[in-house]
Amino acid sequence: MGSLVDKYFTDRHKVIRLIKDEMLFEKGAVNQRLYFLKEGSVKGIDPDDQGEFFVAESGDYIGLFSFFSLDDQTRMSVRALSDCELLYVDKEDFTHESQDQLLVDFMPVVLQMLSKRQEQARLDYLKHQKVLKDMQEVERLAALGQLSAGVAHELNNAITVISRRSDHIIQEVLQHMRRTDLETELINLGLERGRVVPSAEARRVARELRKISDASDAKLRDYARTGKGEELARQDQATAQRAFGLWNLGASMHDLQLAVKQSEHVIASMRSLAVTQVVRQNDCDVNESIRHAVVLLRNKLKHVELSLDLDELPPIFGNTNELVQVWSNLIKNSVDAMDHQRTDYSKLVVSTSHDDTYVIVRIADSGPGIPDEIRDEIFKPHITTKQQGQTFGLGLGLTIVQKIIKRYAGQLNVRSSHKGAEFEVRIPIKETQ
Amino acid sequence: MKKAHIIIIDDQIDVLSALLQDLKPFRERFILDDCESADEAHELMEELFASGEKIALIISDHIMPRKNGITLLSELSSDERFEKIRRILITGQASHMDTINAINNASIDHYISKPWKVDELHAIMRRLITHWILDQGYDHKDFEGMVDVDVLFKRIKSEGGPVN
Known part of the structure; x- marks a missing residue:
């Protein structure tokens, strides 16, 4: 040169x-x-x-x-x-001859410059493709939001009917059904606590009850399922049968109510995908929303050792339902991660604390942790189910979590090791907008 | 003759009890056993085998934590103690490749979609129970009300002669 x-x-x-x-x-x-x-x-x-x-x-x-x-x-x-x-x-x-020489001398320079420009054009193209892809992602999310909102809307009417009418049926039955004191006790037990006796325990208790009753094994198991097996086994068969029948009725009502809550929860989740404003209250208690989420996920948490470590928290300006969705999705995520491990050790710790600026919620599991490569991927929505393996469901959970936390101007941090993953959510106590 | 067992497996107790309720008619000739996991079912089956009790049919949910229904039913089909047991899978994922493969590899006799229709469920159970009765060489008259006549007729015709 x-x-x-x-x-x-x-x-x-x-x-x-x-x-x-x-x-x-x-x-x-x-x-x-x-x-x-x-x-x-x-x-x-x-x-x-x-x-x-x-x-x-x-x-x-x-x-x-x-x-x-x-x-x-x-x-x-x-x-x-x-x-x-x-x-x-x-x-x-330059004369014609010297111009030709000039051209020959500058040819390498020209070629180098062309090559540089070409490389630049290629990089610009790649950048353009990425922007297109990001835009498509945004559009997809928006379409997903629309679709979800539509489905939620359609379902909502049906769920409302199921919810109100099952409550109605329960009320009427409790009000008008003639029953003995034992039967009342049992139907209330079923309604309040549901089917809490695991199948293995029912079998075990039934075996014990054989010593005091000659009812069939199937019937003894039924009595055992109520949690009042011994009391029922001591009754005459007709009384015991009817009492069990009423317990079962109460437990079915309980199942109905729980299923309605689940459906409402799913619909609420789908709704948050569409950008809508929710009504917030000044006295929103984050701890209460956590307890609510735990109740909703009772079934899923059955095989998990759960530790709730909730400090006293200042009220925030928020919407409890939204927060319930955040905790539910994070907890579900953790439980799913632990389920796939073949150990008996499934431990989940949910703790809350606060400093001057933030309410801090930590959800830590004893799962396999999150590999670095997919740390960002887990927040992207995936609506197709995997063919191999057992991933299924809408896969929207963490996307919704991110969306909601953003609306609170909060922070979501993930820490992971082979001992497990910890999600930390920070919500500002004072609304900054 | 001691009653044979029908084992039902689902990790969600409300679904399990609903299924149990729908299968009540079969309580007349069978013992219904409910289990909340594949492990619990394995334990129960070992116990039953040890005490010489028979198992006619297993109905299992597909998606369960730790071990899923397809794995369980596949394992049973390659265990010579349990290979004669009829196997039904209940799944919300009928087009799932695992389900299709499992059926094709003969480890499932039938799959049922959730939510199931009671009448269909009963019909399927009767058909499979009839096959089991004939496989065991039992007298189908002992199982009145639970036998599928078409299956009976077809089997007798192809196997020839009276059923012992």
Whole structure:
């Protein structure tokens, strides 16, 4: 490169100095000069669309294409990015023969520049593709939100009917059904606590009850399921049967109510995908929302050792239902992670605390942790179920969590090791907007 | 003759009890055993085998923590003590590749979609029970009300002669 400068750019008078932002030439101008940028840097831009062609540093040549082209027209405007010094030669300085030689000498430079421009174009294309992809993702989320809101809306009416009418049926039955004291006790037990006796325990208790009753094994198991097996086994069969029947009725009502709550919860989750504003209260208690979430997930938490460590917290300006969704989705995520491990050790610790700025909620599991590669992926929605393995469900949980926390101007941090993962949510106590 | 067992497996107790309720008609000739996990079912089956009791049919949920229904039913089909037991899978994922493969590899006799229709469930059970009765060489008259006549007829015709 140095030899080219020494060979051609020898006229001491053919120097141009530019200050920052000054134009060297405009697009479409006639240019019969070949410039060598001795000091400084310039930018080649298309003034029509603000597209940037190149940035040239000292040691680069400017005006190569127009100088060697047939029409002498510049293809872009060139502006100084800093104070510059440029040497130049004029076309008229050359005869035909020396111009040919010039071309031969500059061929490598031209090729190098072409190659550089090509690489730049390739990188721009890749950037463009990424932006397109991000846009598509946003659109997909929006469409998903619309779809979910639509489904939620349709389902909501049906769920409302189921909810109200099952409550109605329960009320009427309790009010009008004639029953003995034992039967009342049992139907209330079923309604309040549901089916709490595990199948293995029912079998075990039934075996014990064989000593005091000659009812069939199936019937003894039924009595055992109520939790009042011994008391029922001591009754005559007709009384015991009827009492069990009423317990079962109460437990079915309990199942109905729980299933309705589940459905409402799913619908609420789907709704948060569409951007809607929820009503917030000034006295929102984060601990209460956590306890609510734990109740909702009672079934899922059955095989998990759960520790609740809830400090006293200041009330925040928030919506309990939204927060319930955040904790539910995080807890579900942790339980699922632990389920896939084949150990008996499933421990979940949910703790709350606060400082001057934030209410802090931590959900830590004893699962396998989250590999670094997928740390960001887990927050993206995935709506297709995997064919291998057991991933299923809408896969929207963590996306919803992120969305809601963002609305609270909160923070979501993930810590992970082979001992487990910990999700930390920080919610500002004072609303910043 | 001592009653044979029908084992029902689902990790969600409300679904399990609903299924149990729907299968009540079969309590007349069978003992219904409910289990909340594949492990619990394995334990129970070992106990029953040890005491010489028979198991006619297993109905298992698909998605369960730790071991899923397909794995369980596949394992049973390759255990010579239990391979004659009829196997039903209850699944919310009928197009799931695992389900399809499991059926094709003959480890499942039938799959049922959730939510199930009681009448269909009963019909399927009767068909499978009938097959089991004939496999065991029992007298189908001892199982009145639970036998599927079409299956009976087809089997007798193809196997020839009276059922012992």
